[in-house]
Amino acid sequence: MAEVDLERVAVILIGAMLAVAGVLFRPLWQSExxxxxxxxxxxxxxxxxxxxxxxxxxxxxxxxxxxxxxxxxxxxxxxxxxxxxxxxxxxxxxxxxxxxxxxxxxxxxxxxxxx
Incomplete structure (x- = not known):
């Protein structure tokens, strides 16, 4: 079985969380x-x-x-x-x-x- 690179997995997860935060908190980003x-x-x-x-x-x-x-x-x-x-x-x-x-x-x- 292939070895999993935890750093890559962490970067992908953080990127996914940031994308979700951008969508969910859209009113915050567009506010003052x-x-x-x-x-x-x-x-x-x-x-x-x-x-x-x-x-x-x-x-x-x-x-x-x-x-x-x-x-x-x-x-x-x-x-x-x-x-x-x-x-x-x-x-x-x-x-x-x-x-x-x-x-x-x-x-x-x-x-x-x-x-």
């Missing part, structure tokens, strides 16, 4: 609070997903929070101004992350844990 709730959920899920290094690897709270905050800032700029300015803000944040070595430090942390 909808975009703010969406941005909060984006921040929360991105922070958790990016902070998790993988199976058996260290969790980095700071990396997850910074990447999640960057995604939330880009979405807020999109909401309050326009998408072109948000693309610029996102590109600027990524540039700062690479220039400061923020992404390199996390990559080294994950790589050193493999040894």
């Amino acid at each position: 609070w909808g975009p703010y709730v969406f941005i909060f959920l984006l921040w929360l899920s991105t922070s958790i997903a990016c902070g998790w290094g993988g199976k058996g690897k260290p969790y980095s709270l700071s990396f997850g929070l910074v990447v999640g905050a960057g995604a939330a800032i880009v979405m807020l700029v999109t909401l309050f101004t326009n998408p072109y300015l948000a693309i610029g803000v996102g590109a600027g944040l990524v540039h700062i992350g690479f220039k400061s070595g923020f992404f390199d430090r996390r990559a080294e942390q994950l790589k050193s844990n493999q040894d």
Whole structure:
């Protein structure tokens, strides 16, 4: 019998739950609070997903929070101004992350844990 990849099953289940939530809570998403709730959920899920290094690897709270905050800032700029300015803000944040070595430090942390 074939071995089941639990990570893929989890991703499929989470995607299905998000699709159902999008249909069931449609009045919420279309209300005044909808975009703010969406941005909060984006921040929360991105922070958790990016902070998790993988199976058996260290969790980095700071990396997850910074990447999640960057995604939330880009979405807020999109909401309050326009998408072109948000693309610029996102590109600027990524540039700062690479220039400061923020992404390199996390990559080294994950790589050193493999040894």
